[in-house]
Amino acid sequence: MSDYLSAILARKRRENSRRRRHVAAMGPVERPPQPERSERGIRALRRAPGEPPSVIAEVKFRSPSAGEIRPWSPGEGVRVARGYERGGASVVSVLADGPGFGGSPLLVRRVARAVSVPVLYKGFVLDPIQVDLAYDVGASLVLLLVRALEDSSLRSLIENIRALGMEPVVEAANADEVDRAVAAGSTIVGVNARDLSTFRVDKNAAQASVARIPEPCVAVFMSGVRSAEDFRDVAQGRADAVLIGEGLMHAADPGARLSELLGSV
DSSP states (O other): OOOOHHHHHHHHHHHHHHHHHHHHHOOOOOOOOOHHHHHHHHHHSSSTTTTTOEEEEEESSETTTTTTTOOOTTTHHHHHHHHHHHHSEEEEEEEEEOTTOOOOOHHHHHHHHSSSSSSEESSSSOSSHHHHHHHTTTTTTEEGGGGOOOHHHHHHHHHHHHHTTTTEEEEESSSSHHHHHHHTSSEEEEEEETTTTOOBBBBHHHHHHHHSSOTTTTEESSSSSSSHHHHHHHHHHSSSSSESHHHHHHHSSSSHHHHHHHTTT
16 A cells, blocks of 8 residues: 555544544434435446446546646536536546545535536545445445455445445455455446556556456446547446546546547547
C-alpha cells in the first residue's frame, strides 16, 4: 500500500471516530431500505448487447497524482454533473473526500439532488458510519476499495450497503483483487488502471483483469481513458461500463466531451 493511501486511510479512521462521537450525541436515525437505488445503479451500468459501454462520469477537482484538475468555483460541481447527464452519463461519480480530491459529502448531496441518474459515492469507505452518510446524501452506489479492506470487512461492508438498498462498486487493482471482490459477493466489480501504489496507468493490465470478471457481474474499467481511441479500445473488451474522470474534467465543456466520446464508438 502506498504511503499516500496509508495516510488517507489513517485520516479516514480519525474522521470516522469523530463522526461516531457526533452521531452518538445526536441519537438514532431511521434509515428505511431503498432497494430501488441498487436496482437503478445496476441497471444503469449493465451493458446492453450491441451498445457501447455505459459511462460513469466523475466530478473530481484534484488528485494526488495530477494536482488541480479543474478550478473549483461555487456551483461548478453541480454544473459539471448536469452537463454529464446531458452528455449521456449513465452514472455520476462524486468524490466525497476533501484533502487531495476537492470533494465532500455535501457535494455528493448537491449532485444527487441535481441529476436524475444514479450517483456513486467515492470516499475511502472503511466503516458502516460512512455507509450511513452515503445513504443520507442520496447515493445509489458506494465505492469500496479491495486494497484498503480485509476480506471480512469487505464482506461486512457489502452487506451494510445492501441492507440500506444501495449497491457497492468494488474496486480492484489486479487479478488477485478481482478474485477477492468476486469471492466477497460483489455484483459490480471495477478495475483501476491506475496503480494506487505508484500512480502509473497500465491499461493493458487493467483490460486483462477486467476480462477475468465473471459474466454475471457488472465489469467496470476505471481510469486511463482520455481519448476516443482509448474509449474504443475499452469498448472492444469485457467492460460493461467505463469510469472517466480527468479525461472529462480537463475539458472546457466536460459534458460535451463525454458526448463526443460516446459518439466515437
